[in-house]
Amino acid sequence: MIVRPLEWTAVPDSSSYVSATADAYDAVATLYTEFVQGALDDQPLDRAALAAFADLVRASGNTAAAEVGCGPGHMTAHLRDLGLSAFGLDIAPAMIDIARAAHPGLRFDLASMDAVDAPDASLGGVLSWYSAIHTPPAELRPxxxxxxxxLAPGGHLLLGFFEAEGPDVLPFDHRVAPAYRWPLDVLAARAAEAGFTEVGRMRREPASNERHRQGRLILRRS
Incomplete structure (x- = not known):
């Protein structure tokens, strides 16, 4: 696997890239919230992927779910509307403030994706919707x-991300913070190494306001 450098240089140590990403989203929190408003309205395939994920979680009998990297909370609220007992977490304080104000009936935690405030094997679902994209490939496993x-045994994980054509993970100039595009096969293989079994995948072409293909992976904890 080759990671090709672009104009920016990814910060190598995890604490630095996490804090830099948090700072970047804090700086554009209001603008970002406006940008993602109604993001699912004209994306039937994305709604279908989320609905399939929610169906699988509900079918397990455990509707507790976490959105990791929740931003302004709109996707956490969507999971609630799909029948899940969802809560969100994010590393950007401004995003958590916006999420709590917009959705006062939902729980939002200021936390990293590798420190979910939930007991072992307690959740039926985890949603990572364009949140792991800022993680350098070498830092993804934690x-x-x-x-x-x-996740409880048999629980489901949905990953939403920018897809890379070809075999390589590719860094790109995301508008907020350095990010990576993943080939579907490569990300699925990484997840398998961590104990997940692929349930389904989706690739869709970019919309008129998007630059890259979009990928979705639904995975089950083995």
Whole structure:
């Protein structure tokens, strides 16, 4: 696997890239919230992927779910509307403030994706919707391990991300913070190493306001 450098340089140590990502989202929190408002309205395939994920979680009998990297909370609220007992977490304080104000009936935690405030094997679902994209490839495994820890056996994980054509993980100039595009096969293989079994996948072409293909993986804790 080759990671090709772009104009920016990814920060190598995890504490630095996490804090830099948090700072970047804090700086654009209001603008980002406006940008994602109604993001699912004209994306039937995305709604279908989320609905399938929610169906699988509900079918397990455990509707407790976490959105890791929840931003302004709109996707956590969508999971609630799909029948899940969802809560969200994010590393950006401004995002958590916005989420709590917009959705006062939901729980939002200021926390990293590798420190979910949930007991072992307690959740039926975990949603990572464009949150792991900012994680350097070498740093991804601890997050997958944490998702595996909090999911009950048979629980489901949905990953939403930018897809890379070809075999390589590719860094790109995300508008907020350095990010990576993942080939579906490569990300699925990484998840398998962490104890997940692939249930289904989706690739869709970019919309008119998008630059890259989009990928979705639904995975089950083995």
């Amino acid at each position: 997050y997958l391990d944490e998702f595996h820890r909090v």
